[in-house]
Amino acid sequence: MKLGWNFVTGLEVYLSSWKKYEDPAPGEYTYNYDPSRYPQKFVKKGSAVEFRTRTWNGVGFNGVPILRKNPIFSYTVVFNEMELYFTYELVGSIVTRFISSQSGVGLRRMWDNQARSWKLYLSIPIDSCYVICGAFGSCNTGYSTICRCLDKFVPKYPKEWAKEDWSNYCTRNVQLDCHSGDGLQKYSGYKLPDTRSSSFNKNISLEECKTICLKNHNCTTYSSLDITN
Incomplete structure (x- = not known):
């Protein structure tokens, strides 16, 4: 399967949800590649972005362990002047399908020949960390308090954060001074920022x-x- 763009012909291949389970007319959700800056995949409801996947780093999608090398399928991203697409190929004699559900969830299922049914292998989104912690915040569903401020930042409204209201963002605890030699902090294992502003x-x-x-x-x-x- 190819999911993406042919820049020569202008053809886009993307997934669209059904309107209802019994009605295959196009539904509200789409799952497609956005090539406007450095490519990234979006789940959209109409024109509104509901979820943004991690970016491709040549080996995998950073921070997605379930999509690392596996015995079921190989995958890659091709990105050049002619085209952009995500593609996968089956490694063994396995039947698999990837769909966009009526609620916008991407579902990969494997056919279980013994049980004669489809078994869920992967669903996207795989976390609830999309635009929840605000600017300069980091989200980790492994913590009891999933939102934290990045180093050198504090909650702008601490009382609201203490009540787990993370709608307000983090702010610097000390004013940035580029001329004094302030640099950049190193972070590992984070999902990269939205590339549309990069x-x-x-x-x-x-x-x-x-x-x-x-x-x-x-x-x-x-x-x-x-x-x-």
Whole structure:
């Protein structure tokens, strides 16, 4: 299967939910690749983004352990001037399908020949951490309090955060001073920010990217696009 774009013909291949379980007319939800900046996949209800997947890093989608190398299917992302698509191929004699449900959940199921039924293998979204903790907040469903502020930040309204109302964002505990040598904090294992407000360059090193970022006071983060090697 291919999910994505042919930039030469303008053809897009995407998933659309059914209107109802018994009605295959197009429903409210779509699952597609957005090529506007560095590509990322969206689950949308109409034009509103409900969920954003993690970005492709040449090996997998960062932070998604269930999509690492497995004995069931191989997968990759192709992205060049001609096309952009996610594709997978079955490794063994297994029957699988991936659909967008009526509620917008992406479901991969495997056919169980012995039970004569479809078994759930993977569902997307796989977490509840989408636009919940606000700017400069980090979300981890493994914690009892899932929202925390990043280092150097504190809740803007601590009383609301204490009541688990995370609608208000985090703010700096000390004012940023770029000229004094303030730099960037290193974070590992995080989902990268929404790439629609980013830029990218495949032809520079990570160190060159860091230099460019530090010269631009509007730059908030930088990362490798491809960690294959």
